Amino acid sequence: MAELLIGAPVSSALDSETKKRADALISREIVPTLAIVRVGENVADISYERAACKKAAALGINAVLHTLPSDTDADSFLKLISQINSDKSVHGVLVLRPLPKHLEDSSYISLLSPSKDIDGITPKMMSALYSGAKPFFAPCTARACMEIIFHYGIELKGARVAVIGRSLVVGRPLAMLLLHEDATVTICHSKTDDLKSVCKSSSLVLSAIGRAEALGSEYFSPGQSVIDVGVSFSDAKNKLCGDIDLDSVLDIVKAVTPFKGGVGSVTASVLARQVIEACENINSV
The missing domain is CATH 3.40.50.10860 (Leucine Dehydrogenase, chain A, domain 1)
Structure with missing residues (x-):
């Protein structure tokens, strides 16, 4: 059974520091x-x-x-x-x-x-992120994924990582943050040839395509860590879902974030921390 990469302890650690600074x-x-x-x-x-x-x-x-x-x-x-x-x-x-x-x-x-711009959407912030210049604010969801990776000790240096999704909101900035940590990153999208093979051969898979439970067991292999970033409404289930069909991968992968209590819970904590950082910067604190 896969370890669930729960967001609560990650958020708790971030919030403790943020509250002191606030x-x-x-x-x-x-x-x-x-x-x-x-x-x-x-x-x-x-x-x-x-x-x-x-x-x-x-x-x-x-x-x-x-x-x-x-x-x-x-x-x-x-x-x-x-x-x-x-x-x-x-x-x-x-x-x-x-x-x-x-x-x-x-x-x-x-x-x-x-x-x-605490969500890294302006050209200046995007340029800083891609060049590695500091300080910069990365998009909060992408940064939340990194905080989960750091908290659970998922090795990045030299690791083969698949990022599914190439939007400026998550996919591309997330790939750059992973590159800054010396991961070997493949950005996948709707035109990627043989996506299943790319995913199965990666030690870490992060999905941000926004298609409800689109990725099932056939995309994964034993020993992998999986981070589900997607949020979309499932007409079949009449509720919000992630990209990963969680039940089908629990007996395959090493670790995976759940949809509820996963990346989303950490994203709000990252957002709060970046508000504080911006406030400190503006007021020269």
């Missing part, structure tokens, strides 16, 4: 503040938003929600970004993505202040 800021009459921007009613976005707000409240971080309808025009979206940029009380911004197609323009996102 308290230190508050003692100086600085209230760390997160602005969350959501466009539309995507179920996965709403779930993440709730988790982020709950975590923020527990750690002494003020969270301000900005919700816009899915048909919001570009001018309205950019006006909101401009307002957040100029609001000195806001230290970090989370723009929930993917945005509606008519707003998925890199020129829009580039207008977000890099100093408040």
Whole structure:
């Protein structure tokens, strides 16, 4: 039976440090503040938003929600970004993505202040991540995967790692973070030839394709560690699911994250920590 890579102990360790730093800021009459921007009613976005707000409240971080309808025009979206940029009380911004197609323009996102970009979506932050320049904020979900890897002592140096998914939200930044730790990374996607073989030959597989339980036992082999990043709604099960068919792999792989209590729980903790770091940077603490 596979070891379950539970997120709770990872989150607990992160939260303990974050709470101390938040308290230190508050003692100086600085209230760390997160602005969350959501466009539309995507179920996965709403779930993440709730988790982020709950975590923020527990750690002494003020969270301000900005919700816009899915048909919001570009001018309205950019006006909101401009307002957040100029609001000195806001230290970090989370723009929930993917945005509606008519707003998925890199020129829009580039207008977000890099100093408040705690999810690594602006060109400046992406450049720092890819070049290895410091300091930088990596996308929170990608960083959460790394925190799980570090916590459970999964060896990366020289390891063959498969990252399934090439989005700028998770797949590509995650691959760069793994490369920084000397892993040998293969980025897989919908055009990858013989994906099953690539996965089975890797010691670590991370999936971020957002297709409910798309990866079953045929993709895995004994001794592997598996991290499930995906979140999508399963019509068949009428609930949110991960990419991995957990029940089918438990007797095969060495270790795997569950959908509930896995990467998602750590992502909220990483988000909170990066709000604190941005607040400290902005206030030269």
